[in-house]
Amino acid sequence: MDREVIATTPVSVRYQLTARGVDLLRSLRPMAVYAQRWEPPTES
Known part of the structure; x- marks a missing residue:
């Protein structure tokens, strides 16, 4: 992850995610x- 400090x-x-982080996100x-598809329904 890239970190930028802004002097305000x-x-x-x-x-911001690095290229490696973006690639991992695509995999996950x-x-x-x-x-989410197979999550059991919640009972009310």
């Missing part, structure tokens, strides 16, 4: 979709 008052910090998304 108050100080701001901006984060199908697993998240699968988990």
Whole structure:
């Protein structure tokens, strides 16, 4: 993850995924979709 500090008052910090992080996210998304599809229904 890249971190950029911006000199404002108050100080701001901006984060951005690296190329490696973006690649990992692409791999994990199908697993998240699968988990949501097969999540048991909640009882009310």
